[in-house]
Amino acid sequence: MKSILIIVTALFSLSLCSQNMTNEKLDEIYTSVSDSIQGRPGAWQLYIKDVQLLSLTDTNHNRMRIISPIADSNSLTNDLIKAAMIANFHTALDVKYAVTDGVLWSVFIHPLKELSEQQVKDAIAQVYNANVNFGSTFASTSLSFPFNENQKKEEKKTEPPIEKRRF
DSSP states (O other), X not given: OHHHXXXXXXXXXXXXXXXXXXXXXXXXXXXXXXXXEEEETTEEEEEETTEEEEEEEETTTXXXXXXXEEEEGGGOOHHHHHHHHHHHHHTOTTOEEEEETTEEXXXXXXXXXXXXXXXXXXXXHHHHHHHHTTTTTOOSXXXXXXXXXXXXXXXXXXXXXXXXXXX
C-alpha cells in the first residue's frame, strides 16, 4: 500500500511539473521579446537587434527549433570550424553550431510540449548570443564548462570573426 501511495504521489508531482507549450504560447513569447516578427504559428521569422531568428514547430512530432543564420559555411576556415566544434562542448551550452544547405547556424532543438516560457526565452537568448559571439567567445551564455589549457591556446589562434552574411 505504501509503495502505491509513493508511485501515485510521484506521478502527480510529475504531472504538475510538465509543460504544455503550444504554437499560440510561442507566438505570444516571440512577439513579446522580438523587435519585429513575421510569419504564422509554427513558422516565424523574428528579429532581435538586427539579428534574424527563425522558429519552426512540428506539433505532430512534438518538436521545435529556433535557429539563426550566421555565415556562408563555405567561407569558414578550418580553425573557425574547429573552434565551433569545441564551443559546442564548452560554451554553446543548450544551442549548437550546425551547418546545412551551405549556411552556418546557431540552433536550439527541443521537444515542444515540455518547454516552459522561461526555457523558450532562455533559448532565444542563447541562439542570439551564439550568433553574435561566433568568431570571438563562441558563447551562448556567461557559463562555460572547463577547458583544458591546450584547447584554450588553440582557440586563441583562430582568426578574427568573419563578415556575417545577411539572410
